[in-house]
Amino acid sequence: MVDVLVIGGGNAALCAALMAREAGASVLLLEAAPREWRGGNSMHVRNLRCMHDAPQDVLLDAYPEEEFWQDLLKVTGGNTDEHLARFVIRESSTCRPWMRKHGVRFQPSLSGTLHLSRTNAFFMGGGKALVNAYYRSAENLGVQIRYDSPVDAVEMDGPRFVAARVGAERIEAKSCVLACGGFESNLEWMREAWGRNERGEWPADNFLIRGTRFNQGVLLKAMQQAGADIIGDPSQSHCVAIDARAPLYDGGIVTRVDCVSLGVMLNREALRFYDEGEDFWPKRYAIWGRLVAQQPGQIGYCIIDSKAVSRFMPPVFPGTKANSLPELARALGLPEENFMKTLQDFNAACRPGSFDHTVLDDCATQGLAPAKTHWARPIDTAPFYGYALRPGITFTYLGLKTNDEAAVHFDGSPSGNLFVAGEMMAGNVLGKGYTAGVGMSIGTAFGRRAGTSAAKAALAARSAHAAA
Template identity: 75%
Template sequence: MIDVLVIGGGNAALCAALMAREAGASVLLLEAAPRAWRGGNSQHTRNLRCMHDAPQDVLVDAYPEEEFWQDLLKVTGGLTNEKLARLVIRASSNCRGWMRRHGVHFQPSLSGALHTARTNAFFMGGGKALVNAYYRSAEKLGVEIRYDSPVARVEVKGGRFIAAHIGEREVDGRRLPAERLEARTCVLAAGGFESNREWLREAWGQNERGEWPAENFLVRGTRFNNGVLLRELMGQGADTIGDPTQAHMVAIDARAPLYDGGICTRIDCVSLGVVVNRNGERFYDEGEDFWPKRYAIWGRLVAQQPGQVGFSIIDQKALGRFMPPVFPGTTANTLDELARQLGLPEATFVATVEAYNRACRVGTFDHTSLDDCHTEGIQPAKTHWARPLDSPPYYGYPLRPGVTFTYLGLRTDETATVHFDGKPSPNLFVAGEMMAGNVLGKGYTAGVGMSIGTAFGRIAGTRAAMAAGYRTTSRENEHDCATA
C-alpha cells in the first residue's frame, strides 16, 4: 500500500510529495491534467513573496515579518487567520534554500514588474520552469507520478481517509477503467473551482440588471481546477472556510482565451490612466495604492460593472512605465475616435476624461512612490499618479474579470489537517488553493499564493509522512514539524 497519496499536480502538491518522500515515505502523485499541461495554476506564476530582514541574493533591502503581515492585513480587510498567516510569512523566509536543492533558480525582479524587487523572488524561467524542476526532482527521488488521473471521489470513514477513486477516462485514444487507490495517508492539493462554470454561476447568481456575471468571466489559470474534490469533501461534512464569490480575480484583457491565459493577459497600466465602464464612466480610484497591492481587486470591480466589462485608458506619457500586454491596445489620436473604436458613448466618455483632466493636481510625478499627483472635486478621486490624459495618441484596453483561483476551501490549522465537525482527521491533509481561504478571506498581494502553497505543501507532506509512520530526517522537515 502507498504511504502517501498526493492528489494534485501544482506547487503545493509537489512540495508535499517531495517532503513526504524525503522523510522516507512511498508517494504516489495523481495529476488530473495530461503531462503537457501539468502544474495547475503554478505553471502560470512567476514569483514568491518572501519575508527577509536583510538583502538576500535576488532580494534587495529588507521585508520584515510585520510589514508583510500589514500588507496582507490591508488587502484582506482583516479576513485572515493571523496565526496561519504568520506561519506562511515566516516559512517564506527559509524555503528558498530547499527550493534550490530541488532545482529551482531565482532571478532579480523583472523590469516593469513594479515595486517587487524588495518583496518578491522571481523564478528563472517562470512558474513552468519551477514546476518542471520539481517534477524532475520528484522522479529522481522515486515519487510515482500519474497523469490524466482526475480523482472523482474519496472514501472517508469517521474522518479517516480510506481510498481515492479515479473514474473511467479516455487517454490517447485508449479507454482506461475506473480505479480504487488505497493509501495510509492523503494530501489534497487539487485547487479551487474556478474552471467550473456552473459553480461560478451558482455562487455569483443574478445581479440587479438581470445579468449572470459569471458567464462573462475568463479563467487565467488551468482548465482542470473544477472543484470536484472540494465539493466531495463538503458533501462528506468537512469543515469549510471562505466566501464562494471571493477569489484572486484580476482585470485581464477581454481578448484573452477562456482558459490558461496566464500573466501575459494582465493589464498593468491601470494606475497610469483611468478606467471606465461600457457607459464611459469611471467607477474606482485607479491610484489607490501600489499596483502589486491593488491589481487583484480590479477583476471584482469590473465584475460589478454592466456587462462585466471595463476599459483601461492611457496616453503616450504612460508608455514604457508598465509591463506591455500581449495584445496591442486600440490606438487613436483623439478621444472621440478612441471612443468610437472601443464602442463607448462618445459624449459621455469625452466628458469623463475632460472632467478628470480638469481635476488633476499634478505635483511631482513618481510612479515608484505614493506621490502627490491627485485629483480634486471629482468622484471617484484618483489619489496618486493623477496626470491629465492630454498627450496623444491615446490607448484603450478592453477588460474582463479573470479568475485565478477561488477562496472557498477546507478549514485547517497549523498542521494542515482536514477537520470534520471541528475534529482533525488522523490522515487527511490539505494544501494550496484548497485551503488558501484560511489566509485569504478576500483580496490578494502579488506572490502570496505561492507562499501559501509552499508553506502548507511542505507541512502537509511532512505531516502525512509522520501519520504513515515515518519520522523526519532533514532539517527542512524538522523545521516544518516544529513550526506546525
C-alpha cells in the same frame, strides 16, 4: 498500499510529495491533466513573496515579518487567520534553499517588476520551469507520478481517509494530501456562487479563467458532502482585470494589463467607478477583476495616453490606438458624449504635483468622485490607448478549514491522516484580496507542511501495523 497519496499536480502538491518522500514515505501523485498540461495554475506563476530581515541574493533590503503581515492585513481587510498567515510568512523566509535543492532557480527582478525587488523572488523561467524542476526531482527521488488521473471521489471512514477513486480504480493509502485547486473552471458552480445581478445578468458567464481548465472543484465538493469544515466566501477569488481578448483558459500572466494606475478605468457607459490610484499596483491589482465584474456586461476600459507608455509591463496584446480621444471612444464602441465628459472632468480635476509612480505621490484629483488619489495626470497627450478588460479568475477562496499541521477539519477537530495544501485551503489566509506572490507563499508553506504531516501519519501507521 502506498504510504502517502498526493492528489494534485501543482506547486503545493509537488512540495507535499517531495517533503513526504524525503521523510521516508512511499508517495503516489495523481495529476488530473495530461503531462503536457501538468502543473495546474503554477505553470503561470512568476514569483514568491518572501519575508527577509536583510538582503538575500536576488532580494533587496529587508522585508520583515511585521511589514508582510500588515500588507496582508490591508489587502484582506482583516479577513484572515493571523496564526496561519504568520506561519506562511515565517515559512517564506526559509523555503528558498530547499527549493534550490530541488532545481528551482531565481533571478533578479527585471524591468517592469523592479517595484517588487524587495518583496518578491522571481523564478528563472517562470512557473513552467519551477514545475518542471519539481517533477524532475520527484521522479529522481522515486515519487510515482500518474497523469490523466482525475480523482472522482474520496472514500472516508468518518474523519479518516481510506481511498481515492479514479474511475473504477480504487487507490488506498495510509494518508492523503488534497492539493487539487479550487472550482474556478466549473462554470455551473461559479454561476451558483455569483448568482444573477440586479441587471438580470449572470456575471460568471463573462469570466475568463487565467489558469487551468482542470480545476473543477470535484474534491472540494466531495469533502463538503463528507462533512469537512469549510471556510471562505464562494464568490471571493483572486480576480484580476485582464485583456478581454484573452482565451477562456490558460491565458496566464501575460493577459494582465498593468496600466490601470496610470490612467482611468471606465465602464461600458464611459463612466469611472473606482479610485485608480488607491495604492501600489502589486498590492491592489487583484481588486480590479471584482470591480469590473460588478459593472454592466462585466467589462471595463483602461484609458491612457502616450505619457504612460513604457511605464508598465507591456501586455501581450497591443491596445486600441487613436490620435484623438473622440476617435478612441468610437474605436472602443463607447458613447462618445459620456466618454468626452468623463475625460474632460478628470483632466480638469487633476492638480499639479510631482509625479512618481514608485511612491504614493502627490498627483491627485480635486472635487471629483470617485477621486484618483495618486498618479493623477491629465490624459491629453496623443496618441491615446484603450484596453478592454474582463474579470480573470485565478483561483477561488472557498476551501477546507485547516491548522498549522495542514490537517483537514471535521466538526472542529483535525483529521489524523487527511491533509490539505494550496488553493484548496488558501481561504484560511486570503478571505478576500490579494498581493503579488502570496499564493505561492501559501502553496509552498502548506505544501511542505502537508507533506511532512502526511508522512508522519503514514509512517506511524506503518509502524503500528508492523508491531501488530
